[in-house]
Amino acid sequence: xxxxxxxxxxxxxxxxxxxxxxxxxxxxxxxxxxxxxxxxxxxxxxxxxxxxxxxxxxxxxxxxxxxxxxxxxxxxxxxxxxxxxxxxxxxxxxxxxxxxxxxxxxxxxxxxxxxxxxxxxxxxxxxxxxxxxxxxxxxxxxxxxxxxxxxxxxxxxxxxxxxxxxxxxxxxxxxxxxxxxxxxxxxxxxxxxxxxxxxxxxxxxxxxxxxxxxxxxxxxxxxxxxxxxxxxxxxxxxxxxxxxxxxxxxxxxxxxxxxxx
Amino acid sequence: xxxxxxxxxxxxxxxxxxxxxxxxxxxxxxxxxxxxxxxxxxxxxxxxxxxxxxxxxxxxxxxxxxxxxxxxxxxxxxxxxxxxxxxxxxxxxxxxxxxxxxxxxxxxxxxxxxxxxxxxxxxxxxxxxxxxxxxxxxxxxxxxxxxxxxxxxxxxxxxxxxxxxxxxxxxxxxxxxxxxxxxxxxxxxxxxxxxxxxxxxxxxxxxxxxxxxxxxxxxxxxxxxxxxxxxxxxxxxxxxxxxxxxxxxxxxxxxxxxxxxxxxxxxxxxxxxxxxxxxxxxxxxxxxxxxxxxxxxxxxxxxxxxxxxxxxxxxxxxxxxxxxxxxxx
Numbered sequence: 001x002x003x004x005x006x007x008x009x010x011x012x013x014x015x016x017x018x019x020x021x022x023x024x025x026x027x028x029x030x031x032x033x034x035x036x037x038x039x040x041x042x043x044x045x046x047x048x049x050x051x052x053x054x055x056x057x058x059x060x061x062x063x064x065x066x067x068x069x070x071x072x073x074x075x076x077x078x079x080x081x082x083x084x085x086x087x088x089x090x091x092x093x094x095x096x097x098x099x100x101x102x103x104x105x106x107x108x109x110x111x112x113x114x115x116x117x118x119x120x121x122x123x124x125x126x127x128x129x130x131x132x133x134x135x136x137x138x139x140x141x142x143x144x145x146x147x148x149x150x151x152x153x154x155x156x157x158x159x160x161x162x163x164x165x166x167x168x169x170x171x172x173x174x175x176x177x178x179x180x181x182x183x184x185x186x187x188x189x190x191x192x193x194x195x196x197x198x199x200x201x202x203x204x205x206x207x208x209x210x211x212x213x214x215x216x217x218x219x220x221x222x223x224x225x226x227x228x229x230x231x232x233x234x235x236x237x238x239x240x241x242x243x244x245x246x247x248x249x250x251x252x253x254x255x256x257x258x259x260x261x
Numbered sequence: 262x263x264x265x266x267x268x269x270x271x272x273x274x275x276x277x278x279x280x281x282x283x284x285x286x287x288x289x290x291x292x293x294x295x296x297x298x299x300x301x302x303x304x305x306x307x308x309x310x311x312x313x314x315x316x317x318x319x320x321x322x323x324x325x326x327x328x329x330x331x332x333x334x335x336x337x338x339x340x341x342x343x344x345x346x347x348x349x350x351x352x353x354x355x356x357x358x359x360x361x362x363x364x365x366x367x368x369x370x371x372x373x374x375x376x377x378x379x380x381x382x383x384x385x386x387x388x389x390x391x392x393x394x395x396x397x398x399x400x401x402x403x404x405x406x407x408x409x410x411x412x413x414x415x416x417x418x419x420x421x422x423x424x425x426x427x428x429x430x431x432x433x434x435x436x437x438x439x440x441x442x443x444x445x446x447x448x449x450x451x452x453x454x455x456x457x458x459x460x461x462x463x464x465x466x467x468x469x470x471x472x473x474x475x476x477x478x479x480x481x482x483x484x485x486x487x488x489x490x491x492x493x494x495x496x497x498x499x500x501x502x503x504x505x506x507x508x509x510x511x512x513x514x515x516x517x518x519x520x521x522x523x524x525x526x527x528x529x530x531x532x533x534x535x536x537x538x539x540x541x542x543x544x545x546x547x548x549x550x551x552x553x554x555x556x557x558x559x560x561x562x563x564x565x566x567x568x569x570x571x572x573x574x575x576x577x578x579x580x581x582x583x584x585x586x587x588x589x590x
Contacts, residue, residue: 001393001401006463008434011390012361021387025380029373102370109335109365111388111431113357261337 012111022112022120027127030086030094039085039189040132045139048078051199052143075140075147076225077198082132083158084196084218087125087165089189095121095173096181104260114260125162133158149228153235157228160243161221167250168217174258192218197226217246286349288313288435288466289334293343296329296490303329305490306343311435311483316457316467318481320474320576326490327470328368331437334468335365348435361389364433366424368440372412378423379408382430389431402426403452417444425453429460436460438469442476454480474576478502484576488584502574508547509572510555513540514564526558527551547571 012018030036052071098104107117137145172181194200196218202210213219224239289311296304304326311317319327332338333345336352336359345352350359372381379399386392399405402422407415415423421444428436438457442450457480460467471477477484478498486494486501494501516538523533523543531545543555552571559566 001397001459003459004463005393005397006429006432006460006465008362008463008465009391009432010362010434013388013390018388021384025373025376025384028380029375032375097374101372101374102367103373105337106365106367106371106427108337109360109363109367110385111361 015113015116018112019116019120019123022117023123023127026121026124030090030124030128033094036090036094039089039186040082040128041135044078044082044085044132044136047081047199048074048136048139049143052140069144069146071140071143071145072147072230073201073226074199075136075145076229077222078136078140079133079158079229080161080196080218080222080225081193081198082136083129083161083221084165084192085189086128086132087162088169089185090128090169091121091125091166092169092172092185093182095170096176096178096185099173099260100178102261108260122162122166125166129158129162147229148232150234153228153233154225156235157221157224157240157243160240160247161217164217164221164243164246164250167247167252167254170254170258171250174254174260192216195219197222215242217243220246286313287311288315288348289317289468290346291330291334291343292345294330294333294340294345295342296326296333296338297341302490304333307487307491309485309492309495311466311468313466314461314464315482316461316469316480318477318484319468319470319487320472320477320484320580321470321487322472325487327487328439329490330487331439331468331470335363335437336360361431362434364428364431364436366428366436366438366441368443369420371424371427372420374413375411377409377411378404378415378419381412382423382426385427386430391432392430393432395430398426398430402456403449418446418449421445422449422453425456429456429465433465435466435468438467440470440472442471442473450476474580477576486576486580486583488580493583494579498576501576501579508544508574510543510547510552510569511541511572512543512555512559512566512569514559514566515539518562518564522562523555523558526554 013021030040048071051074052069055070095104104117108114140147169185172184176184192198195205195213196216197213198218202213202219202223205213214223220239220242224236224243227233227236227239287310289309291307291309294304294307294309295302307326307330309317309319309330319330321327329338333340334347334352336356339353347359348362352359376384379395382399382404383395386395399408402425404419404422404426407419410419412420412423421441425438425441428438441457442453445453454476457467457469461482469476469480481498483496484494484498484501485492516535518535518541520533520535520541524531527533527543528545528551531543531551533541533543535541543551545551552569556566556569
């Protein structure tokens with residue numbers, strides 16, 4: 001390099017440019033990862049197609065509702081699953097390995113402030129969710145889905161769900177070892193897939209179990225989305241409240257206990 | 262921060278103040294640093310001053326406290342006692358002001374395992390206001406051939422060079438390089454040394470840790486030798502090598518030579534000894550005249566010295582004398 005090339009001219013880029021660059025990189029890392037795509041796209045899409053077309057379990061379709069097809073029950077649950085897979089499972093695993101490989105540490109010595117890094121991670125999750133929801137919506141519509149309700153209510157539920165799952169995912173990534181996070185995040189994904197009202201209606205479980213399962217963030221999100229998209233409800237306040245409590249607890253605990261190294 | 266700078270130099274223009282500070286004040290000033298991890302004291306009352314636009318090598322064995330010291334300067338650790346000022350700033354309390362101005366090379370890692378080498382470097386460049394040209398830097402560090410390779414598939418040397426590039430891409434005033442040549446082949450090592458020299462020539466202050474003596478001797482304006490969390494010697498490589506034991510001349514010949522007659526021919530203060538049968542050591546101020554005296558004494562006594570060598574005192578010897586330990590043990 002020519003003489004004088006390294007002459008100091010230090011300074012941070014504008015924070016908006018840093019966040020944009022970081023969001024783009026985080027999203028590319030996420031989409032490049034094959035295992036992540038399996039969780040975020042392939043499994044939700046397969047579940048949607050499989051359970052809509054093959055009569056494996058009887059889905060409850062309420063009388064008087066405008067939406068009567070199995071896909072009308074399944075699509076909201078699969079959307080909730082997609083949100084969980086990205087905001088919780090994907091983010092926990094990716095962040096756990098970022099921490100393990102010293103990425104968070106190295107970025108901590110760069111001009112990028114921590115709040116900007118977390119903003120970029122959140123934006124990257126939201127970008128991924130938009131792509132997932134677009135894809136799943138197309139598939140569901142092709143299967144005969146007739147969504148009801150107010151799109152703004154759907155957006156609010158998804159944002160709250162994202163906040164709740166992100167808090168829990170980051171809490172896990174910031175406190176456990178990367179391998180433990182990988183195992184635990186996948187296990188939780190599987191358990192919540194079965195027990196969170198995604199494809200198996202909660203009323204198939206015994207009553208005592210039902211009331212506990214109903215308080216899980218995945219149950220609140222899938223039930224809330226179903227209330228709006230299947231039943232045309234304006235805003236299911238009970239589910240909103242459950243998600244808000246999880247968001248406050250999860251993000252609060254993550255902020256308190258997250259270890260950067 | 263403005264207030265403190267102002268009391269030091271009441272110049273009216275912020276730009277002028279900063280220029281004055283950069284030219285006079287040290288790049289790093291550590292006083293009485295203590296850092297403990299549970300019952301273990303990693304750094305134990307360490308003092309260190311790094312001049313602006315110089316290369317300072319922090320030399321010591323594994324576990325001496327090198328990395329903890331450097332990482333405290335980078336703002337990763339809060340000192341348990343003592344003060345640390347980097348470019349006049351507190352690395353923890355004033356981190357947001359400091360981080361854009363320093364470059365950091367960690368001992369390992371720091372890159373997304375799925376990121377391509379040049380992609381990561383380009384990303385780092387975007388975080389700074391006036392970065393170096395990425396393509397030129399890639400070529401300079403020989404990363405062109407692996408530019409599209411993801412980080413986890415890079416060789417150890419390529420990972421090291423990428424980390425070095427990431428440390429300098431933002432055109433920092435001060436860079437911290439934690440074992441920058443660990444795991445490099447000799448050619449890549451010289452390339453890194455060359456880059457460090459260019460940085461200093463362009464006015465960048467460099468702090469590097471190493472446990473390679475030759476690296477410190479080759480690169481450093483000043484060397485701080487640390488052991489068990491303290492600086493045990495500090496100075497230029499020449500000062501450190503001159504201090505303590507003097508240089509020696511070693512030669513071999515037939516056994517049981519008459520050393521008393523040799524000593525008569527040598528200046529006062531010189532010592533001579535037969536270390537083992539036929540191996541002789543002359544200790545003192547070794548200069549060309551002394552060498553000639555020894556050679557002519559050998560000629561007079563019909564001794565053919567099979568080998569005759571001047572042994573320079575190295576930082577390795579200095580370290581051994583100061584601590585009784587091998588540096589790379």
